[in-house]
Amino acid sequence: MAFRSAVITFPGSNCDRDMAVALEQIAGTAPHRVWHGDADLPDRLDFIALPGGFSYGDYLRSGAMAARSPIMQAVIAAAGRGVPVLGVCNGFQVLTEAGLLPGALMRNAGIRFVCREVALTVANTQSLFTAGYAAGQQIRIPVAHHDGNYFADAATLDRLEGEGRVAFRYAEPVNGSARDIAGVLNEAGNVLGMMPHPERAIDPVHGGTDGRALFEAAVRALASA
Template identity: 65%
Template sequence: MKAAVIVFPGSNCDRDMAVGLERATGRAPQMVWHKDASLPEGLDLVAIPGGFSFGDYLRCGAIAARAPIMRSVVDFAARGGHVLGVCNGFQVLIEAGLLPGALMRNAQLKYVCKVTPLRVATNDSAFTCGYTRNQRIDIPIAHHDGNYLAEPALLDRLRGEDRIAFTYEQNPNGSTADIAGILSENRRILGMMPHPERANDPALGGTDGAPFFAGLAEGVMAGA
């Protein structure tokens, strides 16, 4: 699998994301600067990592979503490419119009950083095929604006189309229906607030994120 990781000023999980992808694929992803006008050729996956792009100035992800490279990311997604956004990356995907809904301030208006139990709501995607449906996993979160808001019609659509990827067991931020991650209509774009790349090695305190990357590498190459 050939992958790229987009880097913005303020990204701080780009290296962790690259390590997770390289361990799963045996191939180092290409790091792509936000001012680049185009993506490398032949990519299978584009990953937008967590952090605080542009210092979270204005709305989180709003400036990054308008960076030059994002035009190519949107085009890549339109051609059926796989795109992953984690934490700030999820915010960028929503701001770029690649995923529906909104990410608001946490309900308690405080930054939350802790390991959080999740449920795998569906394993029918390249991003979640490394798990079993309804599997419980422990994945870190670290965000101030992770409160996913979906109006009733959107929530019904996400549920009806099996597009809720992960849910919180103990909702840390007020997200609608405990949603921690969602899929696009074609199931090739995932946005999630928890950080699987921070649970990818025993030295980090957990390995529940390792099947995420292993399954992703297998699922993308299988065309899931």
């Protein structure tokens, strides 16, 4: 069964091609490319990716405008039906602004844009995105963001941790995120937002391949569904 995925492009997205290449290499089928102004997604999708970038020039707040663009109504509906949705970097910001994930991504605590490979700890290995990693495994994935400082109130953070919804934590200081959170899952486990870029770590020429297991797990989850 062919893996049917979609990559959403907003004005100012700049990691959409990398995401599409990663999905095609690992799933074996090229994703549909969907424009933010489209009202509908292709039918019977197995996977939706919101890529990194600077949608709408980060106007208002990072991800705020994109979260209100026409295609997001369809993404929200698909997420509600259980379709896996991965938001990376700006995609994570869009997911929080759209209300699909709790919390908010604020300006990095050190004010500076951070662009380097960082160490992450895999905190959840039960989700369809993270099942390919070992519990507590340390992986290296690049980050490139200005607004990656995860914030949520203490009750929300407690709930996320209690429900195993923290997918990845930073294993080194990066941006001041609450409880070192680098990626979170929604309650149903089919929506993952993360600041690090797994699609930039899928080929040895990238300098590392620790991102592959995420996409491979998602493809496997579909094949066995």
